[in-house]
Amino acid sequence: MKILVASTNRGKIREIADILSSADVTIFTPDQIVITVDVQEDGATFEENALKKAAAYRDVAEMSALADDSGLCVDALDGAPGVMSARFAGPNASDADNIERLLKAMHKMQNRKARFVCVVALALTSGELITAQGDYPGLITEAPMGSGGFGYDPVFYDPTTGKTFAELCQEEKNRVSHRKRALIALREKLQNQGYIKP
Amino acid sequence: MKILVASTNRGKIREIADILSSADVTIFTPDQIVITVDVQEDGATFEENALKKAAAYRDVAEMSALADDSGLCVDALDGAPGVMSARFAGPNASDADNIERLLKAMHKMQNRKARFVCVVALALTSGELITAQGDYPGLITEAPMGSGGFGYDPVFYDPTTGKTFAELCQEEKNRVSHRKRALIALREKLQNQGYIKP
Numbered sequence: 001m002k003i004l005v006a007s008t009n010r011g012k013i014r015e016i017a018d019i020l021s022s023a024d025v026t027i028f029t030p031d032q033i034v035i036t037v038d039v040q041e042d043g044a045t046f047e048e049n050a051l052k053k054a055a056a057y058r059d060v061a062e063m064s065a066l067a068d069d070s071g072l073c074v075d076a077l078d079g080a081p082g083v084m085s086a087r088f089a090g091p092n093a094s095d096a097d098n099i100e101r102l103l104k105a106m107h108k109m110q111n112r113k114a115r116f117v118c119v120v121a122l123a124l125t126s127g128e129l130i131t132a133q134g135d136y137p138g139l140i141t142e143a144p145m146g147s148g149g150f151g152y153d154p155v156f157y158d159p160t161t162g163k164t165f166a167e168l169c170q171e172e173k174n175r176v177s178h179r180k181r182a183l184i185a186l187r188e189k190l191q192n193q194g195y196i197k198p
Numbered sequence: 199m200k201i202l203v204a205s206t207n208r209g210k211i212r213e214i215a216d217i218l219s220s221a222d223v224t225i226f227t228p229d230q231i232v233i234t235v236d237v238q239e240d241g242a243t244f245e246e247n248a249l250k251k252a253a254a255y256r257d258v259a260e261m262s263a264l265a266d267d268s269g270l271c272v273d274a275l276d277g278a279p280g281v282m283s284a285r286f287a288g289p290n291a292s293d294a295d296n297i298e299r300l301l302k303a304m305h306k307m308q309n310r311k312a313r314f315v316c317v318v319a320l321a322l323t324s325g326e327l328i329t330a331q332g333d334y335p336g337l338i339t340e341a342p343m344g345s346g347g348f349g350y351d352p353v354f355y356d357p358t359t360g361k362t363f364a365e366l367c368q369e370e371k372n373r374v375s376h377r378k379r380a381l382i383a384l385r386e387k388l389q390n391q392g393y394i395k396p
Binding site for chain 2: 001002003004005006007008012016019020022023024025028031033034035036037054056057058060061063064065066068122174179180183184186187195196197
């Protein structure tokens, strides 16, 4: 049995551990627990999901918290899979399942335009909420190419490098990251609003 | 500005830190945050306060949690100061203030019997709540004696050692701890109910 001691008083913790620790009981202290907040990412938009997660962490940690949500938006599919990106082919879909469903949905479609989208949300302790979005445009291939990355990377073709995201090395991918773009946009907002110095 | 990143993904955390860290911004990760749960100890009994605190920590940490509440109960004052022990002389009362108020309230009283009481509460993840109480009897002196301990220790006379708790060394005090008695009672309950081996 694992027991968390609801105290930061060292003397009290030692007294409790002395008496209760045994082969059956392991005593944990608050500084050994990593905060995990279960948030259902069931929002209608990336922004909604990111805000929900950031606010939940802020409330538990009593500290300004940053969260993100991201996915793939395909023009010809009216922005789908969007917030459903991770579960496009079902609740426990693998990357391969999701890719298969996407390629079927886009079979013989001419317009292959798509974007990776990331929204970052900052929930401040003051209650204020700040969000920023980053997009990276590309094209959906007819078949997967490359073995790197994850998610839809093997079918996301980047015209700038002439490769799918699964064919890019981590460093190249970081350079074109939609999350990076969102974070840079957030940094600018924080600077403009005087939260941080330019 | 301190910002908690609502993620345990190392790559994501690094990307965020790279872009947002600055002289103004310090990035924290969930494993750097010590859980602190603000619980109003406003219950009518030690048990109520201990249960409230244990349940709050259990809910945040999603782990069985143990909390305690304790105080001094004086027979001639119908158990007061009891749950008000820490704020007997007011919301921000010092130990000296509380002792002064106690000695005034007991001025010329013959019956000096009192008990230090501790209730420990274990809130299990199953939802079950287990509590146990430990008492240590003594007598309230006419004036403070000794400089050790804290709270009401200088006016709590222990007939077994012939000293006030403020005159005992830490080791002697641990031996007669009301919290220790509560923990031993809890351990017995856990053994009897099959949660841990005898």
